[in-house]
Amino acid sequence: MHLNHHTKFGAINETSAEKASNSYLMSLIAIMAGIGLPVINLIATFIFFMANRKGDYFVRWHTTQALLSQILLVGINSTGIAWLLTIIFGDKSFTSEFFAYAAVLIIVNLIEFIATVYAAIQTRKGLHVEWWLLGPFTNLFVRS
């Protein structure tokens, strides 16, 4: 993750900064509500993305980055949940591979959580935050 001070977004007004910051907060909504369902985050972020798809470049860029991070996370988490369900209800058993996956899953979720909080704070200040993984992909999607 790195800060992009030579902003390509021009002057960022207060409303845009708030909306961009909120897009990241949306992806934390389930955690804040204490619900253990990661898909809620994806839905909340998606709704926010749809509501702001006609917003200015800065807002669209950050709602997209937040949405992409949730899609990635839901993919990784769902695999873990599916694996766990096959163990509980199927004929698989708890293996070292499963525990290793669970550990990786926790690490990825933690990194994503920290990055999201950081991005929410920075964008609220009107600063652009481009994540190492999803930044280039977001640039492909969002045109100025």
Next chain:
Amino acid sequence: MKQKFFIHLFLFFMVLFGLWFILSQIDFRKIMKAEERIEQMEEKIGKWTFRYFQTEYDQFEEKRLDTLVANITRDLFENNKFQNEEIQIFVFESEEINAFAIPGKKIIVFSGLINFTQSEEEFLGVIAHEIAHIEENHVTKKISKEIGLSTLYALIFASYQFDIVKEIARTITSTAYDRSMEKEADGLALNYLIEANIDPMGYINLLTRFAEELDNLPKELRLLSTHPDSFERSEILRESLEKKTPASYQKRETESWQEMKALMSL
């Protein structure tokens, strides 16, 4: 830009995979004492469930019965290297036509089932099937599916919980295993019987008879009918038996079997 994204994505998944691979070299099960805990849990639930059956049903008191069961099952155990000390068989008085494995490697057979069987081979087929459930750990899997794994783990630290044990007993006696588990246990039972030179047709015929005759029985005696599709299972076994090398089997009619049948009918 596109290239940059794919490089980053590739690196990301490589790091994830690498991390997963390195971590999977750690024996988490050993660190978490998983085996030890599962064994503890099974032993405790096994004891409780057995206690429950002892209070709900009359166990045959005759010590002679233990010897008879051991004699009848000796070939099955010895030829398949099962340990008598590990897997124990108990006979309880009940008209229910049922036999089942409980946690702790115990098999409970109701006298109703022994009366229902028409040959020693049929009885041994049922025992082989239940041993297969034990060997494949189906019992714990089935209970944890019905009761919940977390509840079972919590029981390690709990004292005798009648309600939970009753629920476990109900799960064991009246609900079926998964179709796949039943088929797996049938397949293994077939191998065990062949290995011990016991005619597997006895077990196959028993399954067919279940399908045919259980419909004529009073509802409360039909517990074994919850085993799904006895007829279909017997057909599958018949087919897989045909694929194996043909063998001739001697009809079993040991004195122990005759004595046990006589005891049951008293």
